[in-house]
Amino acid sequence: MKIKVLKDILDANEQLAERNRQLLDSNSVFAVNLLSSPGAGKTSLILATIKSLKGEIKIGVIEGDVSSSLDAEVIGKEGVPVLQINTGGGCHLDANMAYTALNNLPLKSIELLLIENVGNLICPAEFALGEHKKVLISSIPEGDDKPFKYPLMFHKADAVLINKIDLLPYLKFDIQSFSQAIKAMNQAVEIFQISCATGQRIQEWISWLLIQLSKR
Amino acid sequence: MHELAITQSMLDLVLEQAEKAGAMEVGRINLVIGEMSGVVEECVKFYFDFISKGTLAEKAALSFLMVPTMARCRDCNESFELKEFDWACPYCQGNNMEIVAGKELFLESIEVE
Numbered sequence A: 001m002k003i004k005v006l007k008d009i010l011d012a013n014e015q016l017a018e019r020n021r022q023l024l025d026s027n028s029v030f031a032v033n034l035l036s037s038p039g040a041g042k043t044s045l046i047l048a049t050i051k052s053l054k055g056e057i058k059i060g061v062i063e064g065d066v067s068s069s070l071d072a073e074v075i076g077k078e079g080v081p082v083l084q085i086n087t088g089g090g091c092h093l094d095a096n097m098a099y100t101a102l103n104n105l106p107l108k109s110i111e112l113l114l115i116e117n118v119g120n121l122i123c124p125a126e127f128a129l130g131e132h133k134k135v136l137i138s139s140i141p142e143g144d145d146k147p148f149k150y151p152l153m154f155h156k157a158d159a160v161l162i163n164k165i166d167l168l169p170y171l172k173f174d175i176q177s178f179s180q181a182i183k184a185m186n187q188a189v190e191i192f193q194i195s196c197a198t199g200q201r202i203q204e205w206i207s208w209l210l211i212q213l214s215k216r
Numbered sequence B: 001m002h003e004l005a006i007t008q009s010m011l012d013l014v015l016e017q018a019e020k021a022g023a024m025e026v027g028r029i030n031l032v033i034g035e036m037s038g039v040v041e042e043c044v045k046f047y048f049d050f051i052s053k054g055t056l057a058e059k060a061a062l063s064f065l066m067v068p069t070m071a072r073c074r075d076c077n078e079s080f081e082l083k084e085f086d087w088a089c090p091y092c093q094g095n096n097m098e099i100v101a102g103k104e105l106f107l108e109s110i111e112v113e
Ligand SMILES: Nc1nc2c(ncn2[C@@H]2O[C@H](COP(=O)(O)OP(=O)(O)O)[C@@H](O)[C@H]2O)c(=O)[nH]1
Pocket: A036, A037, A038, A039, A040, A041, A042, A043, A044, A045, A119, A163, A164, A165, A166, A167, A194, A195, A196, A197, A198
């Protein structure tokens, strides 16, 4: 006997993500899922964002990591609530892990929740956490061919941050063709060029974030 | 590596459907997988053999329908397969397209006894 199912394999994760979204919304928390390869600058971006919005927006952080808690310790020093999730070897965060984290954060006193996903451009693309926006960080040293290698991630991103632009004088990276490739398959995407190291053009990202927050 | 999580979700869904139908055994599982998902057939099979042991689905054959990435040009309306490093419309060279297939990741059907 053949049984038609026609169901998304990740349906269970989608449902849990929806529950997370409701939990976030009921606490007026705006959540951003930060995605990138290892070393592109997720932790640096979180630190730069905290610094820039101190006293203005109440920030909380979820740190996803395969095993260490180094990033969480660095961020904890900034005096914001931070929760570490170790995936125990897993290559992405999923909605269930995020749910546990959400229940251990003081959501009532958080306006902006930054989630550092596991450094990987394949798997986290498939697993929604309940975030409001997916933000992808791609850095100059990684090269400008990433959109072709990881199309799903670039297709799903709401914003792409090109980080480490302070290195542009030393490395070959065609920002124009990189941006064009992303826009070809993701018309609505916002693209920013920043340097977390020098603070260059970080303000453009912050302004975008503030606009998103005001729509919350 | 995300194949493990995907395979586990797929097995959960298969068992839920099989139990609901009062099946004794699952003979075949028909999957539809888009190329953009990056899911590797061999990996899914590998994990499946491992995690399906002792379940109704342990003897099931997996069949994959792989869907190529297809785009539609917003400028000239033509549809075409999107190949790596070729992100311009082959008809009008435009750079404005919509992905219409290739993201699939679903369980089409199961065959049970
Ligand atoms: N030159 C330069 N280095 C950066 C920049 N942003 C981050 N880095 C460095 O890149 C490395 C990895 O950054 P990190 O934020 O830990 O990346 P993550 O793995 O994505 O969290 C660190 O050594 C940072 O100091 C930047 O804008 N320019």
